[in-house]
Amino acid sequence: MDDFEERLRRLSLEAPGADLDRRIEGILRNATGRPSRPPRSVPLWLTAVVGIVCGFVGAGLGRVSLPPTVEPAPTTLKIETVHAYPVPNPFDWSGDTATGPQGIQAAIVTVEVTPWPPATADTSKEGLSL
């Protein structure tokens, strides 16, 4: 600290009023008279340890849980598509309709989805092909 700082530091400061002292004394006195909170019955470290142990136990139980014994029915997804074209006049041979009249076309796609749990063979790398 140089001379300038020392001179600045030595300037006399405005003092707080007596009112502040009374107010602080008042709240301190009230705090002394107020019943203090009871000490914590269970230590914080014990609470943390029990929490961690419960977490490990829960994770372990989740891992050893058995798969369902009754196999659910396979899920079947059916997609039906119908293309309807206007039926030409079967007696009209004047146009360029050498192939003859066309009827209603319908397609039904059936997809069977393997239910959970998956089969033992690793099919994860196989692509879905219809």
Add this chain to the structure above:
Amino acid sequence: MQTEATEELRRFYETHRQELFTYALALTRCQSGAEDAVHTAFSHVLERGRMPRDLRPYLFRCVRNAAIDGQRIASREQSNTSLFNGRQSDGVDLQFRLEMEELLVRLPNAEREVIVLKLYSGLTFREIARVQRIPQGTAASLYRRGIDKLRAGQEGGKHGRL
């Protein structure tokens, strides 16, 4: 709060009341606002129920928060109460005090705050950094920059630029 803790708080107030008040006054520039800030800070520690690990920076931080909140809520009129007590100044100090008053007001808030905490509250740069939540190096550079501006302003007289 337990009696020992309350007694510790009382001793702290008796020892540091001037420093806390000066800091609050530098923030609020208002006598009643500064007293409110100190009172609010102590009330907060008492309501907390347990003593903080490092009481000094914690209480200064509380004073800072209370002063800023108080100004925001009450929007007090700027009374421009000086940090310095004019009644105890002799002739030489009077001129210096008036210059410093004027120059301190013109400093940026952060620099003025660090100077007050360092010179008049006696906090270390580490404690100032904790109060203001800034790096320690920043606190030191703010102090140095502020002091340089005050010195330059004083040497340049009334025409000194900050």
